[in-house]
Amino acid sequence: MSPAPAAVGLGSSPGDGDEVRLLGHGESFAAWLLETGEQRVVVRIAQRPVEELPRPMREEFHGLSLVPTGIGPQALVLEESADNPLGAPYMVVSFVPGRVLPPGQWTPALVRAHAQQMARLHAQRFDRCGELTTPEEERRETVDIAGQFAAGLEWWVDNHPGVMNEPDVPRLARKVGAYLQEAQKTFNRLESFALIHGDLLLPNILVEGDTTVRYIDWEWSEIGDPAQDLAYLGGRITVDPWHLPLTRAQTRDLIEVYLAASEHPAATGTVEEVMIRCDAWEVYERFLTSLHHRSLLVDRGDLTGQERDLYASAVAHVTGELGARFE
Structure with a gap:
């Protein structure tokens, strides 16, 4: 059933001028563009029961209410029940113009604009980190990347034990865990935290014109380490179409531009400290995503x-690159 304005809580009835088209779909949501008159909104319809979503829909909806104007969509309507005309939970957000660019079309000027936009996103700071709907006094005092990684591995053992027993996975998991444990002391020096997107891979970055960037799909937003958003753009271990290949010098330039635009450079850390955390987040994301890709190859007929x-190519590449790094 295609969404219509009244069906998604926008307070009007379908009209002859209404247009609906599918923008795309992932594993959790299908996104429909609804145009009615001069209004354009995106209806994100859950593709699985809410209890099976990776994060509660209200986390994303609440996060969008904190996003500064011009960075992402506005949150309009949230319906977490399937008891509605669409027959599934959904969220309505404002439309964000732009296009996803492949890695080869990213220019140095665009990378700089992205760094400056992230600095705007991270301008509001928090003393504690964690999920957005968690009361501040119950949030954590540190970003525990080593602990998060261990918890992630435990989830994979419980839910996809076959993946964890595949060749190279247990050995590489131990090496990645030890590396993140060593990096943890740098994370412990973080003085404050920011609203982060949490999944700023290239497909979630829309480009308008030459250097205007905006961010979509805030499912993983939380209060966390700004370096996570910086790291997910790309680095030394990259997979097309998700990441932008960056040399060490280019990563340093990205961080320097970000810190120069930031209202809290001292609290974020020195260039060297942010580099360490970016490296850690890169390893963290690439390894856990490779487990996800392994599971898709097994479970998705x-x-x-x-x-x-x-x-299959992504798994082989990331496994090989991480293996070479930790030999």
Whole structure:
């Protein structure tokens, strides 16, 4: 059933001028563009029961209410029940213009604009970190990347034990865990935290014109380490179409531009400290995502040949790069 204004709580009835089209769909949501008159909104419809979503919908909805104007969509309507005309939980947000660029079309000027936009996003600071709807006094005092990684591994053991027993996975998991444990002392020096997108891979960055960037799909937003958003853009271990290859010099430039635009450079850390945390987040994200891709290859019999080749190539590349790094 295609959404109509009244069906998604926008207070009007379907009209002859209404247009609806599918923008795309992922594993959790399908996104529909609804145009009615001069209003354009995106209806994100859950593709699975809310209890099976990676994060509660209200986390994303609340996070969007904190995002400064011009960085992402505005939150309009949240319906967490399936008891509605669409027959599924959904969220309505304002439309964000722009296009996703492949890695080869990213210019140095665009990377700088992205760094400055992230600094705007991270301007509001918090004394504690954690989920957005958690009361501040119950949030954590530190970003525990080593603990998060250990918890992530435990989830994979409980839910996809076959993936964890595949060749190279247990050995590499131990090495990654030890590396993150060593990096943890740098995370412990963080003085404050920011609202972060939490999944700023290239497909979640929309570009308008040459250097205007905005961010979509805030499912993983939380109060956390700004370096996580910096790191997810790309680095030394990258997989097309999700990451931008960056040399060490380019990563340093990204961080320096970000810190120069930040209202809290001292609290964020020195360039060297942010580099360490970016490296840690890069390793963290690439390894855990490779487990996800392994599970898709095993569990999803409906994958196209192109999708299967993409995930298999990503797994092989990340496993090889991480293996070489920790030899």
